[in-house]
Amino acid sequence: MPEWTYEKAGLNLDTYEKTLEGIAPLMRRTHDRLHVLDGFGGFASLFMLDYDRFLFSRKYRKPVIITCTDGVGSKLKIASLTKKYDTVGIDLVAMSVNDCLCTGGEPLVFLDYLAMPKDDPELTRQLMEGMVEGCLQAECSLTGGETAILPEFYQPEDFDMAGFCVGVVEKDSIIDGKAVQVGDTVIGLASTGIHSNGYSLVRKIVFEHAKLTVNDRIEELGKTVGEELLTPTRIYVKAVKSVIQHYPFKKKVVRGLAHITGGGLVDNVPRVLPPGRRVEIQRGSWPVPPVFHWLQKLGEIPQPEVDRVFNQGIGFVMIVAPHFANSIIHQLADKKVPSYIIGKVKAGDPGVDMV
Structure with missing residues (x-):
């Protein structure tokens, strides 16, 4: 009787660890010592909401949490066709942080979900490079995420990405459109x-x-x-x-x-x-x-x-x-x-x- 292992089922845990090791330095480029307390490797990430951080030239008195999620969609197919993967991560961040911005608030942290048919450290690194660039542009921290290896669920060359943004806005500073007037x-x-x-x-x-x-x-x-x-x-x-x-x-x-x-x-x-x-x-x-x-x-x-x-x-x-x-x-x-x-x-x- 053959012995079954996780690797025979399609996932190599050693390769998975290598992938994580490769993306850790990229993620840390978006961290700062004041707010990201534990941003990689644990079961969850810790981000300190600093009440002295300035927004709209005032300190937070009544901070309201903003949550957003989105994906890149079938633009990922173009990345697969061109074998160029270092820009769609920017798209992923943009779709959520631009939504967060519509409240008048600011993005604080970003997390990603990446799913692919087999572990691919180089593909993951390129995707992460785009996410890091997007987070730097949005002035938020990439604090964690999930990489799901799903053999037989996705076809070769297929993968999917989703992003999650958490932001904050002062309650009295929320922009919700209620103030829009005729003539604006x-x-x-x-x-x-x-x-x-x-x-x-x-x-x-x-x-x-x-x-x-x-x-x-x-x-x-x-x-x-x-x-x-x-x-x-x-x-x-x-x-x-x-x-x-x-x-x-x-x-x-x-x-x-x-x-x-x-x-x-x-x-x-x-x-x-x-x-x-x-x-x-x-x-x-x-x-x-x-x-x-x-x-x-x-x-x-x-x-x-x-x-x-x-x-x-x-x-x-x-x-x-x-x-x-x-x-x-x-x-x-x-x-x-x-x-x-x-x-x-x-x-x-x-x-x-x-x-």
Whole structure:
């Protein structure tokens, strides 16, 4: 009778330990001595919530915990096709920390869940490099996670990632859209491209309909298909936090924040509108990246479908008091985030009119 071992079933514990050893130094790049007390190797991670840490130029008096979770989705298929895995970790962090930001708070810690068919130390290291870069951009700590080796559950070359963010916001400083008023200005912050939404449609158009490969060069984009489709999601944390901190919150300068993900502007902006408020967005008020025109033409996608699937060059929206709009745009530019006045708030049922 043969002796069965875990390795024969598909998991080598020695390789697993080697993987953990390789990612530990990467994770520690995101830690600081003041807050991360035990960030790797135990059953759970410890992060000290420092009541003297400043947010909105005040100390925490009534801290409220923020929780977010998301994944990268089928953009991971593009990483597998190109064999380039060091950017999708940025996407993973971005999807959660940008959501956290919509409360007016700040991300503190990030954890990941990684699932693959076999232990692969090099793949894990590349994925972790992206997560570390994302956490550094978001000024949060990568304190732990889980790597699940699931032989026969995933096909070769398949893997999946999910991310979890914990943040904090002062209770009196929460931005929830309730202060949005008729006449407020809508500012759109530029995306880096498709970000991490709509890839099921993108892959159908590009690879099945147009029969392109990730190595095909698209002259109008100046990149290969793979390079364009793997452009990582922009993380807006530093830029938006700096704007919020610039103003005493009692003025209610920043009144609503929206992360533009699946559903585009038309579905995401209404999520932060109070009853009786509607947004009118002016087409042509910002430069739409060429990738969206290319995709729409390639797949003959109707404009209403484009509006609901893609961000079209706007990855985050701020609804602000109109008097401060131009100043905020200059502040965002100082943080290397282009932004544009793209619309205004009017009376009506919550929704978006693209005009």
